[in-house]
Amino acid sequence: MANDIRQDIIKMLVEAGSGHSAGPLGMADIFTALYFEVLNHRPKQPDWPERDRLFLSNGHIVPVRYATMARAGYFPLEELKTLRKFGSRLQGHPERLRLPGLESTSGPLGSGLSQAAGHALALRMDGNKARVYCITSDGEHDEGNIWEAVLFAAKNKLTNLTVIIDRNNIQIDGPTEQVMPLGNLAAKYAAFGWHVIEIDGHNMQAIISACDLAKAIVEQPAVIIAHTIPGKGVDYMEYDYHWHGNPPGTLETPGAPPKAEQAKVALHELRTLGGRIRSEHE
Amino acid sequence: MINSQMHLNPELLSPEVKQEPIRSGFGRGLLAAGESNKDVVALCADLTDSTKMADFAKSFPERFVEIGVAEQNLVTVAAGMALAGKIPFVSSYAAFSPGRNWEQIRTTICLNETDVKIAGSHAGVSVGPDGATHQMLEDIALMRVLPRMMVVAPCDAIEAEKATKALASHKGPAYIRLAREKSPIITTDETPFALGKAQVLREGTDLTIVACGTMVYYALLAAEELASSHKLDVEVVNAAVIKPLDTVTIVASARKTGAVLTAEEAQINGGLGGAVAEVLADHYPVPMARVGMVDRFGESGTPEELLEHFGLTAPGLIERALELIKRKSHK
Known part of the structure; x- marks a missing residue:
């Protein structure tokens, strides 16, 4: 499934002619795990009051969410072609009012975790047992607003909140550790009073187990630091920060095929990988 | 001629006219809104007394959220609560909220169309000795330009109370501008008010x-x-x-x-x-x-x-x- 979603992402981005490649490909396994194993949700009833909520803080990776939602039955796969086009429900960055099933509007970095935390607090006030998940990126942790939310969630002991950080070590201007070193994120979160779980973000079983474990933590919010490979599944994109904000067919990078061939090569690789996508960490 | 249909304070032009800070009316309105609607919640950024949220906080501790000195978090936590059906009122000094957190207000409250009410206290030069950093003068312009945002600047404490209650039942983003100093009571309970x-x-x-x-x-x-x-x-x-x-x-x-x-x-x-x-x-x-x-x-x-x-x-x-x-x- 995660591989089908990766192919959907490549097709969507090529059709749109713009958008982010690396992040969505790197997060395909996590979104697959969430929508097909972890979340308690009803694709045909996106406003079901008891649904688990998934806040996407780093809105720019939304193609992976759209593709996964379509595969999960929220809307027809055909609609994925409309990404970023005029009149589409699939805006370049997610807009809650446009597409049922998006919990919030995001894109400008740093404000999703606060919303997820506020939402978790409100659900607890109402005795609603639904769980709140929030996906953030590592680069997003440059934003002060994130750390304000980290303090807030710990203070309020939001045990109904699970945060997943896409630790892919890249951002637009280069490696995160050069742009603005984040250092030991696990130690930082632990020092802020969170329960920290670190996983390989391409190991399906590890993702599901971590989400289960997070539910069992008492007195603390839980963060899953998921180590992912940006561009995962497409050789010429993996680890290369140039593909953070560009779709196939738009860039010449060392080792990449000519522009005209890039989409074809990416799809071919993803089609033939089959079960071979597995983590370098394993 | 004073418009008699406005039922203004008869002592309005007297040198002994009663005075009260506009922000006090906000505090009363918030308390009343909290009493009549259990979905009303209040969030504050370390200025609970001076933004007049203290009475609400005392009466409804389970619905009061202390955010600390973090205005970006103030409005984004509120947006998340509104998405869960709450009607959050957030307060700070206007210089900091909506002064510091404009983009969060734009994206998570206006574009996202969440039901958050932003109270900016201590607006204007009449804040006095604190100086220019704390005298918010750009808030009306900043909030007025945002699609979906309502902007209210009450003339006295009584109008502030009415406006606050009205905003609690109005669906959508709103900004209410409040002043620090005591100011003359112009209106009465009978004076008409409508958003x-x-x-x-x-x-x-x-x-x-x-x-x-x-x-x-x-x-x-x-x-x-x-x-x-x-x-x-x-x-x-x-x-x-x-x-x-x-x-x-x-x-x-x-x-x-x-x-x-x-x-x-x-x-x-x-x-x-x-x-x-x-x-x-x-x-x-x-x-x-x-x-x-x-x-x-x-x-x-x-x-x-x-x-x-x-x-x-x-x-x-x-x-x-x-x-x-x-x-x-x-x-």
Whole structure:
């Protein structure tokens, strides 16, 4: 499934002619795990009051969410072609009012975790047992607003909140550790009073187990630091920060095929990988 | 003539007129809104007493959220709570919220259309000794430009209470501007108030003063003085709701008097003055002048010293009104 979603992402981005490649490909396994194993949700009833909520803080990776939602039955796969086009429900960055099933509007970095935390607090006030998940990126942790939310969630002991950080070590201007070193994120979160779980973000079983474990933590919010490979599944994109904000067919990078061939090569690789996508960490 | 249908405070023009900070009315309105609707929650950024959220916090501790000194988190946590069906009121000093967190307000409250009410206290130069950093003057412009955002600047504590209650039942984003210092009570419980409506407090035919917030009192004083010393019949419109601005009332008044003066304790660029200029340019241009802060910052001083220095008093308004009358008659 995660591989089908990766192919959907490549097709969507090529059709749109713009958008982010690396992040969505790197997060395909996590979104697959969430929508097909972890979340308690009803694709045909996106406003079901008891649904688990998934806040996407780093809105720019939304193609992976759209593709996964379509595969999960929220809307027809055909609609994925409309990404970023005029009149589409699939805006370049997610807009809650446009597409049922998006919990919030995001894109400008740093404000999703606060919303997820506020939402978790409100659900607890109402005795609603639904769980709140929030996906953030590592680069997003440059934003002060994130750390304000980290303090807030710990203070309020939001045990109904699970945060997943896409630790892919890249951002637009280069490696995160050069742009603005984040250092030991696990130690930082632990020092802020969170329960920290670190996983390989391409190991399906590890993702599901971590989400289960997070539910069992008492007195603390839980963060899953998921180590992912940006561009995962497409050789010429993996680890290369140039593909953070560009779709196939738009860039010449060392080792990449000519522009005209890039989409074809990416799809071919993803089609033939089959079960071979597995983590370098394993 | 004072418009009798407005049921204004009979002691309004007396030197002993009762005074109370506008923010106190917000505190009462919030408490009342909390009593009548259990979905109302309040969030504060370490200024619970001075933004008058303390009574709500005491009465409904389980619905009060202390955020600490983190204004970006203040509005984004509120947005998340609103998405779960709450009606959050958030407060801080206006310089910090909506001063510091504008983009979060834009994305997570306006574009996201969440039901968050932002209270900005200590707006205007009358904050006094704290100086320019804490004298918020750009908030009206910042909030007015955002799609879906309602902007309210009540003229006294009673109107602030009514506005706060009204906002609790109004669906959608809103900003309410509050002042620190005590200011005269202009209205009564009987004075009409409606979101989207400007009120003609005093009727006249020679000139219109459109004012908001603390300047409404000075506008009424100036109108009295212009009547007694200059035989001028001045209409005073309270534009407590700056957005959506009551175009019908303002244009009707401009048609009647042929000249419009605006008054606000804020930047005239993009503020109430800007808003009224836009409406008149679109519908019925007349000679106009704007009293307020003219593209500059405030400074430390007593509120009285500062208001006088910047012409934000009755004498300041009278001077500008007489100039405007001259322009009108030369037209």
